[in-house]
Amino acid sequence: MKIHFAPADVPLDRRLQTASVLQWVFCFLGLAPCCIVLFLYLLFTRFWIICVLYAIWWYIDWDTPSQGGRKVPLLCRMRLWEYMRDYFPIKLVKTADLDPRQNYVLGFHPHGILVAGAFTNFCTEATGFSKLFPGLKSNLLMLPLWFRAPFFRDYIMCAGLVPSDKESAKYLLQRKGGGNAVVIAVGGAPEALDARPGDCTVHLANKKGFIKLALENGAHLVPIYSFGENEVFDQVENPRGTWLRSIQEHLQSFMGVSLPLFHARGVFQYSFGLMPYRKPINTVVGRPIKVEKNEKPTAEDLNTLHQLYMDELTRLFEEHKGNYGIPEDSHLVYL
Template sequence: LDGVSRCERPLIPSLPSPTAEVCIGVLLLLILYNYWFLYIPYLTWLYLDWRTPEQGGRRSDWVRSWAVWKYFKDYFPIHLIKTKDLDPSHNYIFGFHPHGVLVAGAFGNFCTNYSDFKKLFPGFTAYLHVLPIWFRCPLFREYLMSSGPVSVSKRSVSHVLSKEGGGNISIIVLGGAEESLDAHPGKFTLFIRQRKGFVKIALTHGAYLVPVFSFGENELFKQVSNPEGSLLRTVQDKLQKIMGFALPLFHARGVFQYNFGLVPYRKPIHTVVGHPIPVHQTLHPTPEQIEELHQTYMEELRKLFEEHKGKYGIPEQDTLVFK
């Protein structure tokens, strides 16, 4: 589903997670050293639990309340700003922009218990949708689900938006891996023009659309120059199409010095939730209906950016670039 299945995961969205690699290594060691009494029960569980990431996941308030997430939120710091009350009798799709390298705003605001989400949006449950590949990674999938993310597959999004009586929010990072390659400080390039799958699924379920812009998301890292047409960008694009995730070459600060390293810069992130766009349920939307709603969404997203950019130090002449 274009615009849904091509969206990204939290934490380190454009790179394979080191935690995932460690989990795979642990399982391989168990198999190599024949700890069958550990890996056979787990693999059996994995088989039986395979569809859980598409059925609302399995979040843990204990994991979401780990102190590390408070330090994570306060490091930048991360803020959540509401511009309009939402009616909990509806389900919603939050289109999250921009992707950036880390997607820190999406994770910090919607996957931990230290954000103001519950205070600002009482009666709602948020689901951050991430690439299905991460739920196929043994052991790591359990850790990932515990903080709240679910798969970005069509079946998973439909499950969230099918809740009777409303109160569910699907958060989808619409720009995906492609957009992460254009995540440069001071730049606001969004891959949105061809992302229309989220509009179709919104129409199908009657889910209201809400544009979300995370100011400061692109300021956390500096990326090696990779203009379109360059050898580096060509290689990155090909790898992204093959593997499903991007490999941006980025740097920031170190732990004890500010000159070079992989620790993100301490730049404030303000995630602004825009006004909801009412959507009338249409089980079989036409291309014209999808296009009309998609245009409305882009207009509201641009309006949101223009209304708030001055508050966060963005020059008047800077604007969004839709690709």
């Protein structure tokens, strides 16, 4: 394979953009294991007291992730995230106002490989979430597994990440006064296994937990489609029924995380690596679906609202796909 190296005269801004995305990819893929190894290493050195003190703090602070976390606005506004935004670039598109007196469940589609759009738009201020939707505070849900990693849990809480369990979401949605937006990548880890350029597969047909969450808490539903989310990485072919897909699905079933074999470009060359391609991501936020509080919804209630949500997501996709290079004959595929 011929390697296509990056030119030596790359402008400084582009180098900084690459560096910002490199640290983000490392944090997503490698920071949690590094934190665990560091904790165990320090435990058997003269710096063991650091681990003991942290363990005490961890015990005291155990419930914080499920009680709104500890988002640090100053860190969310760092210039670092603006460089990451410009690397792709990423844009947040508003189609309707969201009343800050209400609480919302924002359904994010598709998951993609590393949910770059969800993180940049809802965990940082690089794309201007608070300006587009004044009075709203966003929290992105993440697998509870990652909040078991020492040091790493504190880092991700700073960005507004909270565990993706029912109690954590309820805590935010039951806050009085409104203004809370819980962002859920509805397709989750299984959807990442279908993330590849040109694919419009959405795992939604049997996903009704977030619908029930919205009904029980009277939170309005908002569909979001992130055009370009699947374009920034290639993935090894893994059709359903193949041995690779079977292994991936088996691992996902008991680990909670999927293991897509993805690749794209490198830091100093464009031929291979784990750095995403520089392709635009346009995250379009749809109009809200009003939800009346129903603490004991029936199956019919869930099915009705679920179908309404699917119809609204389809409308959003069809209405905007032409603006972002999606062929006219491409439609959402629901699994």
